Amino acid sequence: MTTDLLLRGARLGPDALSDILIRDGVVARVAPAGSVRERAEVVDLDGRIAMPGLWDGHVHFTQAAIQRSRFDLSGARSAADALAIVRRIVAGRAPRPDEVLVGYGFRDALWPDEPSQRALDEAGSGAALVLVSGDLHTGWISSAAAERLGRHPDATGLLKEGAWIGTLDSVEGLSEPSIADYRETAEQAASRGVVGIIEYEGADNLREWPERVAAGVDSLRVVASMWPHRLEAAIAAGHRTGQVLDEAGLVTVGPLKIVVDGSLNTRTALCWDPYPRAGGDGADPDAADAYGVESVDPGTLRALIERAVGAGIGLAIHAIGDRANTVVLDEFERARARGAIEHAQLLRDEDLPRFARLGVVASVQPEHALDDRDVADRIWAGRTDRAFAFGSLHAAGAELRLGSDAPVAPLDPWRAIAAAVARTGDDREPWHPEQRLPLDVAIAASTMGRDAIREGDPADIAVLDDDPRTASIERLRALPVAATLLAGRRTWWRL
Numbered sequence: 001m002t003t004d005l006l007l008r009g010a011r012l013g014p015d016a017l018s019d020i021l022i023r024d025g026v027v028a029r030v031a032p033a034g035s036v037r038e039r040a041e042v043v044d045l046d047g048r049i050a051m052p053g054l055w056d057g058h059v060h061f062t063q064a065a066i067q068r069s070r071f072d073l074s075g076a077r078s079a080a081d082a083l084a085i086v087r088r089i090v091a092g093r094a095p096r097p098d099e100v101l102v103g104y105g106f107r108d109a110l111w112p113d114e115p116s117q118r119a120l121d122e123a124g125s126g127a128a129l130v131l132v133s134g135d136l137h138t139g140w141i142s143s144a145a146a147e148r149l150g151r152h153p154d155a156t157g158l159l160k161e162g163a164w165i166g167t168l169d170s171v172e173g174l175s176e177p178s179i180a181d182y183r184e185t186a187e188q189a190a191s192r193g194v195v196g197i198i199e200y201e202g203a204d205n206l207r208e209w210p211e212r213v214a215a216g217v218d219s220l221r222v223v224a225s226m227w228p229h230r231l232e233a234a235i236a237a238g239h240r241t242g243q244v245l246d247e248a249g250l251v252t253v254g255p256l257k258i259v260v261d262g263s264l265n266t267r268t269a270l271c272w273d274p275y276p277r278a279g280g281d282g283a284d285p286d287a288a289d290a291y292g293v294e295s296v297d298p299g300t301l302r303a304l305i306e307r308a309v310g311a312g313i314g315l316a317i318h319a320i321g322d323r324a325n326t327v328v329l330d331e332f333e334r335a336r337a338r339g340a341i342e343h344a345q346l347l348r349d350e351d352l353p354r355f356a357r358l359g360v361v362a363s364v365q366p367e368h369a370l371d372d373r374d375v376a377d378r379i380w381a382g383r384t385d386r387a388f389a390f391g392s393l394h395a396a397g398a399e400l401r402l403g404s405d406a407p408v409a410p411l412d413p414w415r416a417i418a419a420a421v422a423r424t425g426d427d428r429e430p431w432h433p434e435q436r437l438p439l440d441v442a443i444a445a446s447t448m449g450r451d452a453i454r455e456g457d458p459a460d461i462a463v464l465d466d467d468p469r470t471a472s473i474e475r476l477r478a479l480p481v482a483a484t485l486l487a488g489r490r491t492w493w494r495l
Contacts, residue, residue: 004040005459005488009033010050011467012453017047022459025487030455043495048482049467051443052450053195053460054413057363058342058403061222062201063136065177065185067104067407073131074105079113082106082131082140083123090124100128100145102171104407107134109265109375115140117157130171134371135408137263139164139171161262161293169202179215185411186219190491192412193462193481196221196448198363198403200257200316200342206234210246219491221460223254225316228304231256240312249487255314255339258304260296261324264345264372267379268293269321271346275379292321301327305335315339316363322346322386329354340401343368346380346387356397363401364390366419366442367409373431384432390420391435400437400445413446417468418477420445425477439468459488463495 007020010033017033021040029036071089076082085103095101101124108115120129120142128144139159146153149170153159159167177185189197197220199205205224213222224245226234234253245251262268267275270292296304308315319328320343328341329351340361345368355362369388376384386392394400402416409415420442423430430436437445444451453461463483468476484492 004028004038005485006036006038006040006042007050007461007463008036008042008044009047010045010463011047012050014469018050020050020453020459020461022485022488025459025489027453027455027457027459030453045463045482045495049464050453051462051464052447052453052457053462053484053486054193054446055196055198055448056189056194056403056406056411056413056416057198057401057446058365059197059199059406059411060136060201060408061182061185061197061199061406062177062203064406064411065181066175068181069175069177070102070104070132072105073103074107074134076106078111079108079115079119082115083119086120086123086129086131090127090129095127100130100148100171100175102130102132102175104132105134106131106140107265107371107375108138109267110378115156115158117141117143117146117153117155120157130167132168132171133265135263135265136168137161137164137266137268139167141167160266161268161295165202179212179217182212182217183219186217187491189411190219190484190486191481192414193464193484193492194220194411194413195460195462195484195486195491196223197411198223198225198254198316200225202227202257204230206230206237206239206245206253209251213246213248213250218248218250219486220250221486222251224251225254225257226313227257231304231307231313234313235307235311241314253313255316256304256308257316257318257342258296258301259318260294260301260328261319261321262293262295263320264379265375269346270294270319270324270327271321271380272323272326272348273383276381291323294324298327301331302334305331305337309335309337316342318342320345322348322351322383326351329358329360332358332360343405344393345372346383347389347392349386349392352389352392352396352398355393356399360398361401362390362393362398363403364388364393365403365405365409366390366416366437367404367425369423369431369435370419370425371409385434387432389435390437394437394441399449400441401448402442402445414479415477417442417446418473421476422473443468459485461485
């Protein structure tokens with residue numbers, strides 16, 4: 001028999017305090033403080049803010065969980081820096097002959113020197129090394145790792161996009177996170193007020209997530225996507241978007257994830273204008289992949305969309321470059337389909353109003369605007385007024401959804417909210433401040449559109465020690481969370 005829970009003295013807004021009665025995992029009553037008399041366990045919030053629980057709209061959860069076992073390359077400002085880190089790691093660990101060492105977080109778009117497989121072999125003393133880029137779209141692998149994984153990179157040792165994604169899947173298989181890793185990652189998210197994620201890992205999410213929940217990874221709701229190579233199996237099993245997959249009711253079938261182009265840092269996002277020459281100024285429109293990479297040809301994209309829509313499966317399409325976004329919006333319009341564009345980092349002005357008109361969600365990651373501002377200024381020079389254009393999308397009426405792309409950015413919605421509101425994360429001036437979002441819009445885009453706690457809603461609630469409306473940007477990024485409830489169950493509690 002469950003016990004009703006009464007959150008007394010909650011601040012739901014600037015007005016008087018309220019009581020929140022939770023029964024059977026649902027908000028049963030919201031009333032002025034002191035007026036609820038039902039028998040219940042009482043927790044006095046003492047005027048703390050209570051708000052709908054937060055969601056991260058774009059996560060690669062296995063990558064986030066496994067990150068703790070990978071050595072950190074985020075501080076490398078050159079290939080030479082990365083090699084120095086590798087030397088320290090190899091000297092300290094003395095890897096076994098059968099071991100593959102994996103590092104994560106390098107960003108080579110602005111490096112002054114070029115990676116070399118031979119240099120990586122020398123720095124690693126012949127060890128099997130796999131270095132994963134911060135955006136997950138590139139790998140730098142040693143000769144020993146290439147042989148073990150059956151890959152054949154060129155002299156740089158780099159693999160990108162399609163050639164790399166399959167390799168990354170193989171690397172994951174060498175060091176699958178434990179249930180404890182998944183549980184700790186989920187609990188860390190709950191400590192930041194998170195109640196749910198949309199999972200875009202390329203794994204068998206519809207099978208694996210119910211198994212994880214049954215094994216105790218139950219701090220989050222999970223909308224579990226599928227990739228194209230798993231679409232037919234999902235359809236054959238009778239799955240449809242929104243279907244509940246587990247007894248606890250935490251995992252639901254999500255959308256089909258389609259990747260149509262690459263990334264900014266890898267210079268593979270599909271654009272209307274060519275990229276500048278590597279190491280120089282100006283553009284070379286005749287160079288191979290000068291405009292980026294088309295990861296899915298138009299015919300295949302159209303067939304996938306039609307198949308998913310016909311089977312009742314939603315769409316989430318990765319498009320970063322402005323040309324990729326135009327192509328995807330065209331296909332949404334042709335199919336009269338709804339769904340989301342994931343990332344939407346560079347947009348033509350004429351495509352901005354199409355999001356609202358077509359009912360396409362702009363699923364964006366504000367921390368990327370801060371991490372990538374220098375790269376964008378270099379390789380999207382003259383176009384950054386329409387890069388990470390959150391303000392313009394909002395002004396055009398688009399529905400926004402904020403996420404992290406974890407582990408590319410931390411799984412922490414408050415960081416995303418602060419980035420969207422401030423457009424800076426250091427002591428520099430805001431980058432294109434005209435693209436800032438109002439705080440209430442950023443928060444709503446982080447709660448799946450829930451703007452208040454209402455009777456009849458699931459009791460997915462975050463309790464805050466500070467009021468985000470009055471917090472400084474620095475405080476907002478690290479906003480202290482006192483408690484998180486998932487269907488009335490405590491997943492984080494510091495009261």
